[in-house]
Amino acid sequence: MSGANHVDIRTLSHPETATLEGKNKFLGFWFFLGGETVLFGTLFATFIALRNRVATGPSSQELFSLPLTFLSTIILLVSSLTSVFAVLAMKEYKIRQMQLWFWLTVVLGLAFLGLEITEFKEYVHEGLGYTTSAFSSSFYTLVGTHGCHVLFGVLWISALMIQSYKKGITTVTAPKYYVSALYWHFIDVVWVFIFTIVYLLGILGG
Amino acid sequence: MTANAHALAAYNQRKGFLSWLWTWLSTVDHKRIAILYLFGGGLFFVIGGIEALLIRIQLAVPQNDFLVGSTYNEVVTMHGTTMIFLAAMPLVFAMMNAVVPLQIGARDVAFPFVNALGFWLFFLGGIVLNTSWFLGGAPAGGWTAYAPLTTEFLGTGSDFYLLGLQLSGAGTLMGAINFMVTIINMRAPGMTFMRMPLFTWTSLITSTLILFAFPPLTVGFFLEFFDHIFHANFFNTAKGGNAIIFEHIFWIFGHPEVYILVLPAFGIISEVVATFSKKRLFGYTSMVFATVLIGFLSFMVWVHHMFTVGLGPMANSLFALATMTIAVPTGMKIFNWLFTMWGGQIHFTTANLFAVGFVPTFVMGGVTGVMLAVPSADSQYHDSYFVIAHFHYVIIGGVVFGLLAGLFYWWPKMFGKILNETLGKITFWTFFIGFHLTFFPQHFLGLIGMPRRYFTYFPDEGFNTWNLISSIGAIGMAIGAIVLVINIVITTAKGQKAAGDAWGIGRTLEWSIPSPPPEYNFAQTPLVKGIDTFWKEKMEGNKKVTPAEPLGDIHMPNPTILPFLMSIALTIAAYGFIFANQTSASRPLCLVIAAFGIGLMLLLMLIHSIKDDPGFHYHKEEIIEIEKGAE
Numbered sequence: 001m002s003g004a005n006h007v008d009i010r011t012l013s014h015p016e017t018a019t020l021e022g023k024n025k026f027l028g029f030w031f032f033l034g035g036e037t038v039l040f041g042t043l044f045a046t047f048i049a050l051r052n053r054v055a056t057g058p059s060s061q062e063l064f065s066l067p068l069t070f071l072s073t074i075i076l077l078v079s080s081l082t083s084v085f086a087v088l089a090m091k092e093y094k095i096r097q098m099q100l101w102f103w104l105t106v107v108l109g110l111a112f113l114g115l116e117i118t119e120f121k122e123y124v125h126e127g128l129g130y131t132t133s134a135f136s137s138s139f140y141t142l143v144g145t146h147g148c149h150v151l152f153g154v155l156w157i158s159a160l161m162i163q164s165y166k167k168g169i170t171t172v173t174a175p176k177y178y179v180s181a182l183y184w185h186f187i188d189v190v191w192v193f194i195f196t197i198v199y200l201l202g203i204l205g206g
Numbered sequence: 207m208t209a210n211a212h213a214l215a216a217y218n219q220r221k222g223f224l225s226w227l228w229t230w231l232s233t234v235d236h237k238r239i240a241i242l243y244l245f246g247g248g249l250f251f252v253i254g255g256i257e258a259l260l261i262r263i264q265l266a267v268p269q270n271d272f273l274v275g276s277t278y279n280e281v282v283t284m285h286g287t288t289m290i291f292l293a294a295m296p297l298v299f300a301m302m303n304a305v306v307p308l309q310i311g312a313r314d315v316a317f318p319f320v321n322a323l324g325f326w327l328f329f330l331g332g333i334v335l336n337t338s339w340f341l342g343g344a345p346a347g348g349w350t351a352y353a354p355l356t357t358e359f360l361g362t363g364s365d366f367y368l369l370g371l372q373l374s375g376a377g378t379l380m381g382a383i384n385f386m387v388t389i390i391n392m393r394a395p396g397m398t399f400m401r402m403p404l405f406t407w408t409s410l411i412t413s414t415l416i417l418f419a420f421p422p423l424t425v426g427f428f429l430e431f432f433d434h435i436f437h438a439n440f441f442n443t444a445k446g447g448n449a450i451i452f453e454h455i456f457w458i459f460g461h462p463e464v465y466i467l468v469l470p471a472f473g474i475i476s477e478v479v480a481t482f483s484k485k486r487l488f489g490y491t492s493m494v495f496a497t498v499l500i501g502f503l504s505f506m507v508w509v510h511h512m513f514t515v516g517l518g519p520m521a522n523s524l525f526a527l528a529t530m531t532i533a534v535p536t537g538m539k540i541f542n543w544l545f546t547m548w549g550g551q552i553h554f555t556t557a558n559l560f561a562v563g564f565v566p567t568f569v570m571g572g573v574t575g576v577m578l579a580v581p582s583a584d585s586q587y588h589d590s591y592f593v594i595a596h597f598h599y600v601i602i603g604g605v606v607f608g609l610l611a612g613l614f615y616w617w618p619k620m621f622g623k624i625l626n627e628t629l630g631k632i633t634f635w636t637f638f639i640g641f642h643l644t645f646f647p648q649h650f651l652g653l654i655g656m657p658r659r660y661f662t663y664f665p666d667e668g669f670n671t672w673n674l675i676s677s678i679g680a681i682g683m684a685i686g687a688i689v690l691v692i693n694i695v696i697t698t699a700k701g702q703k704a705a706g707d708a709w710g711i712g713r714t715l716e717w718s719i720p721s722p723p724p725e726y727n728f729a730q731t732p733l734v735k736g737i738d739t740f741w742k743e744k745m746e747g748n749k750k751v752t753p754a755e756p757l758g759d760i761h762m763p764n765p766t767i768l769p770f771l772m773s774i775a776l777t778i779a780a781y782g783f784i785f786a787n788q789t790s791a792s793r794p795l796c797l798v799i800a801a802f803g804i805g806l807m808l809l810l811m812l813i814h815s816i817k818d819d820p821g822f823h824y825h826k827e828e829i830i831e832i833e834k835g836a837e
């Protein structure tokens with residue numbers, strides 16, 4: 001099973017799937033993302049059904065501002081790019097570069113979270129509490145669930161990077177780095193949907 | 207000293223009860239996890255069964271006052287919830303853990319750690335739910351937990367339901383991913399998809415259904431939980447919420463769920479019928495096709511649970527048609543089983559009795575299912591005892607009979623001893639007759655107008671006789687179950703030892719290795735040459751399956767307590783949220799406890815990420831010793 005130990009790891013072009021364990025992690029994680037897709041799908045469906053049920057509270061047209069969410073979107077998209085660079089560096093065993101790109105991803109993730117928190121604070125200030133209306137509950141739940149995923153991603157990638165100084169790039173660690181980047185792309189894709197369905201549609205009214 | 211010798215030495219130091227407990231709490235061996243699932247699920251099956259008997263005592267005579275009002279609602283809710291989530295599901299996982307890796311010639315599952323975590327989450331989730339009895343009252347909104355009943359009108363029992371099932375649901379999801387990857391990635395050389403035994407196939411499809419059906423349930427429960435604990439408005443009409451959304455979400459999960467349960471039962475029946483007819487399964491390819499088709503269709507029919515909601519004639523007709531379509535692949539399966547038996551040398555062992563009893567019983571449930579799929583007729587049947595009769599015919603006549611067939615069939619493989627056949631046959635006949643006595647009359651009760659979930663009826667409604675018969679039948683089922691328990695005790699104490707090929711006519715790979723198998727399952731990974739490869743080898747005069755590799759060292763994962771601790775952490779979080787709702791004074795403290803539980807979970811995940819498990823090796827010499835001892 002661990003035959004790859006005897007080979008010089010640098011000759012492997014795909015260290016993340018070189019062992020059976022790596023292959024399992026890879027496939028299992030894809031399935032996990034399949035489940036996550038359904039999870040977000042259900043949240044989106046609920047949001048779409050409730051997005052105009054504002055009761056006495058403010059509506060999305062009154063609240064959302066395009067420049068702010070546009071900035072968040074750019075930040076998250078760029079962070080996806082940096083995580084791609086990190087994985088490319090990993091495949092070439094350039095550990096310093098990999099660490100650099102992943103740390104950059106983490107910083108961008110934190111910036112995104114910062115913006116999100118300011119945004120939520122602003123909305124609460126303008127009268128959109130969690131319990132204000134069906135719209136507010138479904139909005140905060142959908143976007144907040146995504147935010148929690150970003151937070152988890154930030155913690156996870158940071159934990160992996162701190163360890164990477166000691167463990168390097170091996171057939172054990174490579175699948176972990178790879179899978180964390182996959183996760184990061186996933187939350188990025190979810191955000192693209194949030195941006196269109198929640199914000200763009202919300203501002204346009206539709 | 208090797209890691210294994212270390213483990214052994216450590217084991218010898220801590221003898222006695224504590225070390226016994228430790229081995230079970232920290233095991234990552236799928237065969238042991240199977241036993242844990244079996245006894246965990248068995249425990250909840252007994253609890254759910256007692257609840258069923260209480261229901262039947264109350265309904266035995268008109269205007270009974272044994273269990274009335276909300277107590278009755280609690281018992282009915284807990285009966286349904288326990289049976290579905292805490293008995294049937296884990297028992298399915300018990301079979302999958304015990305058998306699937308052996309059937310595909312694997313030494314382990316893909317994620318032993320996650321497998322253990324899945325079990326502990328299920329088990330502690332079940333405990334959380336059941337502690338509600340002592341901590342302020344059980345949930346009473348029915349196993350379907352519709353909103354706004356559950357979110358606005360019932361007490362804290364709902365929180366136990368929502369959070370307990372959230373835990374066990376997470377465990378189920380993990381288990382499913384583990385089995386999907388195991389089956390796809392870990393098959394022995396030559397075990398192509400179209401050579402996989404039917405039980406492995408149905409396990410794969412069931413796991414896929416879990417992967418796509420459980421996340422909606424997770425979301426649905428979270429939304430109710432937010433409504434109930436944080437006063438969100440998803441289902442609160444006064445602030446724009448819409449309770450029908452919950453019904454959709456629940457049944458988008460709920461209908462696939464019934465196929466999640468019954469597909470593995472189909473798989474078991476396919477194995478048992480073929481083995482005890484001494485024939486290859488008739489129509490293997492069409493069986494696989496039917497399984498996949500049922501899995502696919504099961505996501506297209508959920509509205510048949512909502513015909514009376516008023517979604518309009520278009521929606522109702524489409525979903526009615528889709529529902530009736532499922533009868534086609536199911537019918538294919540029925541005929542394939544019959545043709546497998548046709549002309550075979552049928553051995554009526556207990557396992558096979560359950561399989562043979564399954565066929566007509568399940569067909570009856572299927573027939574009432576198609577009746578219910580007609581929307582206009584369903585306006586009459588809905589929420590009556592006719593529905594109760596229908597789903598017990600499919601769930602007990604299908605899932606439970608299938609599981610019992612599998613239990614008798616694979617017990618020798620799991621425990622190395624054959625269950626007593628005489629007692630087994632007593633179990634079959636009492637359970638089978640008791641079952642039909644209990645549930646057949648409920649068809650008539652439904653048709654003459656007895657509504658479900660009501661705690662009593664008047665003497666002049668014409669319900670008396672049927673209800674009394676139904677309650678008497680329940681005694682028969684209880685006797686069958688008690689005899690089964692006695693059987694297990696007697697067999698464990700002084701049962702007859704089973705050979706590797708316990709029935710002498712095994713066809714698939716699990717019968718080619720000792721009973722119970724050594725920790726590493728296969729000393730040498732087998733080479734698979736076709737469907738029923740072990741049977742093929744025997745027909746060619748070989749005692750053993752051709753190996754695909756020379757004898758060598760085998761790498762195994764170390765036991766670990768982390769999965770158990772992680773489940774404890776999440777249990778703490780669950781209780782924190784539950785009690786946050788009970789008194790407003792202690793709310794902040796409880797929320798802090800919940801946050802602590804989640805933090806603890808994250809910490810344990812970090813520890814798991816940092817501590818790579820090097821595993822240990824069985825050395826060639828050790829393996830030769832063990833294999834000799836097993837013969």
Ligand code: HEM
Pocket residue numbers: 255258259261262282283285286287289290293294348349350594598601602606644658659660679680683
């Ligand atoms: C694995 C076995 C079983 C499963 C999965 C199961 C499942 C269920 C479910 C889901 C319900 C619906 C509860 C509700 O509507 O709230 C139910 C109701 C019921 N079950 Fe079972 N059950 C099982 C075994 C039994 C047994 C052994 C008996 C009797 C001996 C029984 C008697 C009843 C009765 C009387 C009801 C009707 C309660 C009512 O709606 O008034 N069940 N069962």
Ligand SMILES: [Cu+2]
Pocket residue numbers: 460461464507508510511
């Ligand atoms: Cu259904």
